[in-house]
Amino acid sequence: MEKGTKVCKYCKTEIPKDAKVCPNCRKKQGGIGKWIVIAVIVVALIAAISGGGEDKPKKVENDPVQNTTDNKTDTEKNMTEDTSAGQENSEKDIFGIGETAEMNDVQVTMVNYTQNSGSEYNKPSDGNEFVLVEFEIANNSDSEINISSMASFEAYADDYALNYSLNALLEKNDANQLDGTIAAGKKMNGVIGYEVPADWKTIEIHFKDNVWSSNKFKFEITK
Template identity: 60%
Template sequence: MKRTFGIVIILSTLFITALSGCNEISSTPQLVSKAEGVFSESLAHDESSEAKEAKTEFYIGETAELDKVQTTLIDVTESTGSEYNQPNEGNVFVLCEFEICNNSDTEIAVSSMLSFEAYCDDYTCSGSFSALLEKGDKNQLDGTVAAGKKFTGVVGYEVPEDWKELEIRYTPDYWNGNDIVFIANK
């Protein structure tokens, strides 16, 4: 009973912190830089300045900026689990590593449960605590990032082993309603 109460308190605190978010509002994410990713081979996108301003999807290695917060999907890796932690039959764990650089004047909250939603081949998929057990020495993507600081962490999902595309929507500021969409292709 005490454990359940503790979890409720932690989740409530994370929720309230996530809602406080950034105060500045920007209309759309902007492309900051571009690099080739491990899973994504579809990086042949238009590089014109007009395309950068209107860009709505970002791929592995690309950095999006929204409200002075830069977010990069660094890497996407698959795992079949370990001896005592395995995905359901026909599934794999997918670990998505992000770097968040807070260039704003205020601290921001990042919650893998509240700030991220994902779709695998257009079907919704929830974050997986089992997948996070396979993150190794990497951080889970939950916490706060002080102004001028960076944070690197992992969110995990359990998806069918024959998945083709994973779409991850990151909402840095819940009240603002703007998302940054990252795409990973197998």
């Protein structure tokens, strides 16, 4: 075969390399490969759309009971273990004090919260109080995550949006502030502060493990 030629895929005649139509059989050359690529892209997009629903965190049991099955039969023990496994892996929307939520290999626990009326030179507005909420975040993923008290959290008191409060954080004493980077395999513990109406009933806090993610851990405090 001479340089600059190719073989017609239909009649096998040697033709110019850049020929779009075979001079012998008059059939078009090429053009199939690009349609295969387009078809593969379309299939991949459909698969991504159909499987791209929002992830939900699952509840992690912090203190499993070890001794309650000692006097049970093997069948009863297996049933208990199956039930526990189902509870650990079940999806849940809102988590409470002491509960651990896990998603994308990140575990978040709302440890506790405190209320206070401030100090001598740091008072909330009339009718309000400070609320400090303690979280522990464990990064079990393979990459570091960034935590920002302002960007990673959003909060609501009785469905009204709350603003991050620097004045509330002045009352955190020795506690850490929830800001910084958590390396892979490491943890962070700290508090985030809000100024809320003193007669609040429910505070809901949403935490995003990635500022650009739509996946949220949702925690709720009820008086």
